Amino acid sequence: MSSSTYFYQECPTCGRPVEIRVEYLGRKVTCHHCRGKLVARDASSFRPNPAHKSSTLLERAEQLLDSLAEDEKEELHPTHTDAPNPR
Numbered sequence: 001m002s003s004s005t006y007f008y009q010e011c012p013t014c015g016r017p018v019e020i021r022v023e024y025l026g027r028k029v030t031c032h033h034c035r036g037k038l039v040a041r042d043a044s045s046f047r048p049n050p051a052h053k054s055s056t057l058l059e060r061a062e063q064l065l066d067s068l069a070e071d072e073k074e075e076l077h078p079t080h081t082d083a084p085n086p087r
C-alpha cells in the first residue's frame with residue numbers, strides 16, 4: 001500500500017503522544033521522545049484484554065445476519081406472487 005496512515009498513542013514511559021504508523025500495529029515501536037519501547041495498538045479500540053479476535057468475529061456475525069435478512073426479503077417476493085399458499 002502506498003498510503004501510510006498514522007495514529008497517536010500515549011507513551012507509557014514519558015506520557016507524550018507518539019506518532020505510529022498503522023502498519024506497526026501490534027509491533028514494538030520506539031518512542032521518539034524518550035526512546036522507550038511500547039507496543040503499538042489502536043488507541044481508539046483500546047481494551048484491557050487483547051480480545052481483538054472476538055470483536056472481529058462479532059462484526060462478521062452481524063454482517064452475516066444482515067446478508068441473511070436481505071436474502072429472506074428477496075425470497076419472500078416470488079413466494080408471495082407465485083404460489084397462493086392456503087394458510
Ligand SMILES: [Zn+2]
Nearest residue numbers: 011014031034
Ligand atoms: Zn516516550
